[in-house]
Amino acid sequence: MLSKLTKGEREGGLIILLAMTVIGLVIAIAGRGDPISAHGFLIMLFSMAVAVPVMRHLFDPEPSRDRLDSYYDDPSKVGVVLTFAWGAFAMFVGDWVAWLLVEPNLTFSGAWSSFGRLRPVHTTGVIFGFGGNGLIATSFYVMQRTCRARLPDQLSPWFVLIGYNLFCLLAVSGYMLGITQSKEYAEPEWYADLWLVVVWIVYFVLYLRTLSRRQEPHIYVANWYYMAFIVVVAMLHIVNNLAVPVSLFGAKSHSLFAGVQDALTEWWYGHNAVAFFLTSGFLGMMYYYLPVRAGRPIFSYRMSIISFWGITFMYMWVGSHHLHYTALPQWVQTLGMTFSLVLLVPSWGSAANALLTLNGAWHKVRDDATLRFMMVAAVFYGLTTFEGSFMAIRSVNSLSHYTDWTVGHVHAGALGWVAMITFGALYASIPWLWKRERMYSPALVELHFWLALAGTAVYVFAMWNSGIIQGLMWRTYTENGNLAYTFIDSLVAMKPYYIARAIGGLLFLLGALAGCLNLFLTIRLAPGEAEAERAGSGPAYGRPSAAALQAGE
Amino acid sequence: MMTIVAHDTLVWFAKTFGLIYLVVLSVVVLCYAFWPSKQKEFDDASASILKKEDRPWQ
Incomplete structure (x- = not known):
């Protein structure tokens, strides 16, 4: 390599x-x-x-010029392996904290294993470790194919991938050491943040350089979504993390913002992280892998453009729906709520576009678990964006806020949409990247699919129940005007749902582990290109047609 | 304390420019997406990813 x-x-x-x-x-x-x-x-x-x-x-001979005749996929391969590794680790920690809520003694005596430290390890691990590596690996893959251009150099993709993983390691190990700036989803301290800025700028420039090498005048829409992910995440990350370090060689820093300004900046960041990290990039994935896997062009290219600008424009304003009934001015809250509702249009545009693309390919959805992962992801994307718009309404939010309903909503998105589309895209990419005929075991993909779907369903239903019960118990008054239930009463009522949630998470984790095993077996054991050629069955994808032409000349 | 930009000024700007920005951008995007002569470009783009050719053009 x-x-x-x-x-x-x-x-x-x-x-x-x-x-x-x-x-x-x-x-x-x-x-x-x-x-x-x-x-x-x-x-x-x-x-x-x-x-x-x-x-x-270091002193190996120069590589031959033949390498320029094919795409540069080594960073994508390593990225795929890292995606699975981070997924397994962070989902394990997630299920651990889920059991910790059932039985608070399931921990070690050290501070590193307290709930408050493990919880950000889980969130950072799944969002940035699993999701981020998946985005980087697939974006390298997609940008080269859609531009039909090789990556402009072979160093900067490694810098992006390895540098990004260093950031994730600093973040996760920092929480366990007690290093945090206490901003949700932006916990890493100033030096890790600065490092991420460097990595991100290289990533952005790499993407632009690849795009500039393309031949087709039009840039395929998946690239727009990936680009929006890169550009906006840079913007959010820099503004939200503006801080003054206490000393040059100390971890602690103080945010530039205070009070309600700090809260609004944080949720402007937080909700746009959902929008541009967890949605836009993964939509880029969907707009490439779903049509390719289904063998059909996207249902409406126009709708994908309108959805793109709708999402890009409107998500910017919805962060304030996290701050209903706070010191934030009422009109800013209303603005966030209104845009959240309008946002349903472009969100459902994309979800419908994906499902309509499958018209005429439903038999493939039935037979192919990889495509089914992507189909289910589109369904969950539609469901979660509907639920999110609904929860942003102030009066609904008064019931749902601070309850497990929010947790359920987030996991419907994270498990049902983000993880499902990622697994679908990875299962499609792996045989193409390693030049294999298919994944080593389609049965394991099938098993993974059903474990993931069952786990998500169990998780989400448990949290809907628990969240709504919690919300209702907190707002039930006696005829004297006192609260009918103590906080502990509501906690006791949650226990069965917390057990169900932890079981759902366990199912999802087991599915991811089946995926890890399948990845290992595919790399090691699945028939490679050479064997497939000898057996007379070429790889289903990836054979350069120019080679066939030369043979006939 | 010195205020650089008054709250009211900022609110006025957000409520006027913000609305114009929203409407103009929506019109531009809709025009771009539905411009009749763009149809072929979009059709070509959506078909372009289905080519089985898996190598760079250069």
Whole structure:
């Protein structure tokens, strides 16, 4: 894999890694006595661990020019493996905290394993570790195919992928060490945030450079969604994380915002992270993989454009629906609520577009679990966006806010939409990337699908029940005007639902583990291109047609 | 305390410019998406990803 890099790229990579090793060492020494010191060591060890294989291949001969005749998929392959690894880890932690809510003693005595630290490990792990790696891996794949252009160089995709995973590691290990800036979904401290900005700018420039190498005048719509994901996440991340560090070699910083401004900035970030991290990028995935897998063009290209601009424009304003009945001005709350309702139009536009594309291919949905993952994802996307718009209405929110209904809503989106579309896209990509005929075991894909669907259904129904009961118990008054139930009463009423939720999460985790096993077996054991050729059955996808032409000349 | 931009000014700007921005952008997007001569470009784009050719053009 490393021999494919040119000499210059290997040297460039090594220089970056050595510089990072030094920076890590400086942070470790100068920050001693502060938690940041541990992160200095982590940066140093991480950079050295990546540098070792680079050094071992440093003096390999230059790669042949043949490499330019095919797409550069090595970073996508590593990204796919990392997606599954982060998924398994973070879903395990998620199920652990779910059981912790059933039985609070299921923990170790150290502070690192307290609920308050494990919960962001789960959220960051699934959103950024699992989702982010899935987005990066598939975006490299999709941008090259849709542009019919190879990545412009072989170093920057590695910088993006490895640098991004360093950020995720810093984030997750930081929470366990007690490093957090206490902003939901933006917990990492200032130095990790700065590092992500560097990585993200390289990612953005890489995408633009690939687009500029395309031949077709029109940019396929999946790229628009991926680009919106990259651009807007950069914007959100920078503004929400504006902070002043207490010292240059200390982990702690203070936000530039205070009070209600801080709250609004945080939820402007938070809801747009849902919009542009968890929706826009994954819609990019859907608009490429679903038509390709179904073998049919998207139902309405026009509708995909209108949906794109609708989502891009309107999501920007809905963050304030997280702050109903707060110190935020009433009109800002109403603005967020109104735009949330209008947002249903472009959201359902995309969901309907996906399902209508499958008209004429429903027999494939029946037979092919990979396509079924994508179909179910589109259904959950439609359901969750409807539910979200509904919950943004102020009077509905007065019942749902602070209850498990929110948790159920988020997981309908995260499990039903984000994870399902990711698994569908990955199961489609893996044989194409590794030049295999198919996944090693279609039966395991089928098993994964049903475990994931059952897990999501159990989870979401449990949380709907528990959330609505919770909300009603909190607002039930006696005839004297006192609250009818104590908080503990509502907690006791939740227990059966918490058990059900943890079982649902376990099913989902088991499905992901079946996926990991299948990925391993596919890479190791599935018939490769050479064997398939000998057996006379070419890979279903990926054979360059130009080779066939040459044979006939 | 010195205020750089008064709250009322900001609210006025958000409520006027914001509305114009929304309407104009919607019109532009709808025109772009439904422009008749764009039909072929869009058809070609949606069909382009289904080509089995899996190699760069250069």
